[in-house]
Amino acid sequence: MTDWQAFTVEIADHVAQVTLIGPGKGNAMGPDFWRELPEIFRALDADPQVRAVVLTGSGKHFSFGLDLAAMGGMLAPVLADDAKAAPRTEFLKVIRSMQDSVTSVAECAKPVIAAVSGWCIGGGLDLIAAADIRLASADAKFSLREAKVAIVADIGSLQRLPGIIGEGNLRELAYTAKDIDAVRAERIGLVNEVFDDQEAVVAAAHAMAREIAENPPLVVQGIKDVLEQRTSPAVAEGLRYVSTWNAAFLPSKDLTEAITAVFQKRAPEFKGE
Template sequence: MTATADSLPDLVSLKVDVDGHVAEVTLLGPSKGNAMGPDFWRELPLVFRALDADPQVRAVVLTGSGKHFSYGLDLPAMMGDWAPMLGGDSLAGPRTAFLDQVRSLQAAVSSIAECRKPVVAAVSGWCIGGGVDVVAAADVRLASADAKFSVREVRVAIVADLGSLQRLASIIGEGHLRELALTGKDVDAARAEKIGLVNDVYEDQDALLKAARELAGEMAANPPLVVQGTKQVLAANTERQVADGLRYVAAWNSAFLPSKDLGEAVQAFMERREPRFTGE
């Protein structure tokens, strides 16, 4: 039997609350800044598939606990499992295992986009890397004035592979996406609103959450099957292109991600210094 919001198992990285017809999903970490470790990637699809199946839920608010939405992928927590797959002399077996890992993470993010209930992302503080992948899969993004966004993978020697490069072009346009993805720069809430990454910016986190809940409530007040149908019809405009892009980048990273620059990026992160990339 498919889980509903009420029957979800105990969660470590996410909290789900339902008020009327609106579910609120909150990132909990447990890593600093709600960084996304193994628990998050395991629980995210469980939660969104349950919300999709729950007839009580008609709209979803997705937000982060504390001051920040998410610092993105928890590299130290994930690299332990990935290290054997990313060795410089890895052959077909380890690389195939890494391909499976990437596809699993992609499916977790895609569970948000595939949820038939509309999802409103409410972003405060930092939203980095995997955090941007997650909010790009939502239907609408709102931010508080202190929000900052970064498609930062390029700065740690990774081709972003969980959805930002596939979904953001239809949200912010190809030119803005290329600027963000090729520089890894940070953009504040004002710039995010200007380029269409977020619909509106609010004074603080309290005002943001109030607005997100109200917007989700407006969606939930409409005929639920029509809302779900509208979301699915809108998805048909881009879903094939997104799926093709995700398959391509998963294959690309399984072949080309292992590098001296990636090792240097991880080492520099652990040593809290600027990396020295050599193109190897």
């Protein structure tokens, strides 16, 4: 495949490994990530040599989530006090484009196994929610962090996680924006199994991917297609709703305060405005 800025892609023995490499700290998700992710997964979908995919992160962490420094410019027009239909419409397009990027993982005909180590925050959780199977190392930590930065999560966690961890667990994570460790993640079903360290979880993901690849590929793809039909219409409807909601209501003084607090490295003071 081609050279990528936010990923590496390696294919061997019918298994592809897609690795997040940044360039932001902690594999934060900047413009290159959102542009390249669907290109990669649509190429893997079309490649008959690929039968399963392992998705992981380079370095100590899977992903810190959205790269606010790199992506902050997309918020500026819609945060203006006089923002009306035009900037809100453009913002709606941005949200839906980002949604489509992550949805490309769910729509890939080949099963995707996420191998998570270290932090998996915000957009990182959106990403692994779109995978078929999630495995974690003992040091993994997960956070549906958007509420802490005055954002309604809009890239897929709220739509995909109910079927993975259940409504009660999802609502707890979404309302509190709390962090959970690998033990809790396994207990609620967010991950299937926990391994000692990063090397072990990636090895386990590859072992599972090889096991999948040994089965008739069209049958495996058929199973995924049938399973997706149970959930994909509801997910698509939910994504469309939240993108429209955020285009209308996301801009707020609390959001401006959250972004300012991040760059000033202080705790935000939210006022419900």
